[in-house]
Amino acid sequence: MKKIVIVDDEIYIRALIKETLEDLEEVIIFTADDGEKGIQLIEEKKPDLVLLDLVLPIYNGYEVLNHITENDLDKDMKVFLLTAKGQDKDRVTGLKLGADYYVTKPFDPEFLLQKVCEVLNLNLN
Template sequence: MAATRVLIVEDEEALATLLDYNLTKEKFAVTLAADGDEGLLKIEEEPPDVVILDWMLPKTSGIEVCRRIRSKPETRNIPIIMLTARSEEADRIRGLETGADDYLTKPFSTKELIARVRAVLRRIRPGLAEDKVQYGDIEIDRVSHRVMRGEKEIHLGPTEFRLLDHLIQHPGRVFSREQLLNAVWGSDVFVEVRTVDVHIGRLRKALNKFKQGDPIRTVRSAGYALDAE
């Protein structure tokens, strides 16, 4: 199977080099572009499987690059992860509304970026996604339905497995109970919101069975996040 092609459109040379190194180490085929115009040209020459796109770029901005990718039938389905120094909610929403599939606010860890790349591939281009996903010391194997934490196998029920699978796709991101209900149970199923708390409790207990620490963070009045590191 050919390596997944990732185009990084980033004008900060040090960051681009760092991302190139880490993604290549994870067996991705990486191409770099230093500005929006070069990024669009490379996409036209050979459409990648994923675009990692900086918001603030010389020449054509990241937002405009995103718009143009989405405007063409041959590129509109390419997953886009936007990198931004803008942490305001309105800016993040604007990026998502323009067509980005995910976003990361600088500074971020390369491990989180790689986890987001794999998550967006699984959602949008499942044929390119890996069967195993790891974050911190937690690893999910979707084929065998097994979960490992360090050297220990963790036994989860089907709902707890789906919950963990969803959280591990978005490490560090806080999800409300309603968002988790829609993602794990489905929007057409009526389930009490507090049911999420019960299953999160079971998931917590299972993941901490061997006293390795609780990787799930509760954010008061907001929801839950996976912080394995």
């Protein structure tokens, strides 16, 4: 089973992502609504993919991403930053810190589904 952790403080974004991905076979989805809970889930579940917002309570997405890379949790893990922060400097910072993709909100759920399937080597049903 592939594991995905969604870390976003906006409940409707978490719900949209979960609904978009829920029909994928062999995928388990976990969610967190702040950076601290996100780090705990990432350490506990060791997901294959993290979908991470940048603007989060407690620890922001950059801090979560930094924790992932500093603790070598990213060896078999991909990280997508999903954020409303669309400036080039934000994108560059996220990618330099170790993110694999940077997707700005609002995003196309179908695009996200395709990218997730591509990264996790899953077939679309």
